[in-house]
Amino acid sequence: MTLKRAIIDFRFIKDLGFIIIFTLVMSRQSLGNIHYNDEGRDWTGICSTGKSQSPIDIPIKWATESDNLLFLKTSSTLDVMVSQKQMSNLTLKDNIYTYYYAFTGGYLAFWDESNNLDTYQLLQFHVHAPSEHTFNGKHYDVEIHFVHQNTNNNKLVAFGLFFDSRTGGDKENEFITALGVGKSNNTALSEIPALNLLKNLNFKEIFHYEGSLTTPPCSEVVSWILIHDVQPISSAQVKDFNNKWMNNKTFAGGKGNNREVQQLNQRFIYKKDTASMQDQAIIIDGVCFIMLLLFAIYLS
Secondary structure (H helix, E strand, O other), X not given: OOHHHHHHHHHHHHHOOOOOOOHHXXXXXXOOOOOXXXXXOOOOOHHHXXXXXXXXXXXXXXXXXXXXXXXXXXXXXXXXXXXXXXXXXXXXXXXXXXXXXXXXXXXXXEEOOOOOEEEEEEEEEEEEOOOOOEEOOEOOOEEEEEEEEEOOOOOEEEEEEEEOOOOOOOOOOHHHHHOOOOOOOOEEEEEEOHHHHHHOOOOOOXXXXXXXXXXXXXXXXXXXXXXXXXXXXXXHHHHHHHHHOOOOHHHHOOOOOOOOOOOOOOOOEEEEOHHHHHHHXXXXXXXXXXXXXXXXXXXX
């Protein structure tokens, strides 16, 4: 058992059964009065005055022309691990502007850029199409936010996953199928295969920044963790989401349920430093080679 795994197991056991309902998020998510006619530009309060708003554009290539590249840093300590129970007996909530699923049977451990560890419990997950966050200015077909709450306070972590028929592959995704897209509100769902989704994720390309809820009241209380391992989704599944929002003229005049990207305002974006891990492996291989070479010379 690794040290990180031992710490996670201890924290999860210690906090098992500890459930706090983040009333503000849950109540806002249950309402259907958010509109996307102007992609959020006309939202008031902190949504218009805040300096740490979400979503943002993530620069994934060093050659990109994005101004956000100036604030991209690598971190050798940044990491995330997810512990997830099998999702069963869920209810589809269709509140007009998103599909929403309440589920508290999941935990997340997060090491930040300062190597601080915190654990979070899953509260709910919901869908945006097209994606809210962009990568080098590009939207993906679908973005799903898994909203977690710190087990010791009200701090939130939003764990973002992306699906795209071009980048990830044009094939049916069993996780998306199980969400019940197109079914009526309060439809009972037997099982959602989240475990299969998570175990196939590549956690090498992790991005983290401090931001906000992407819907009113846009509270700046969210640590964002974005996994840039784009998952497959079929064109037919994308069409189902688009028929609900982006291609539905009665929803927001033909716009999706995504807020436009926000200014970074000199916040830092942290990226998991996989290069340092590769360097360590190269050094170890090199040392082993030298030792074998010296041993061969000694025997000769």
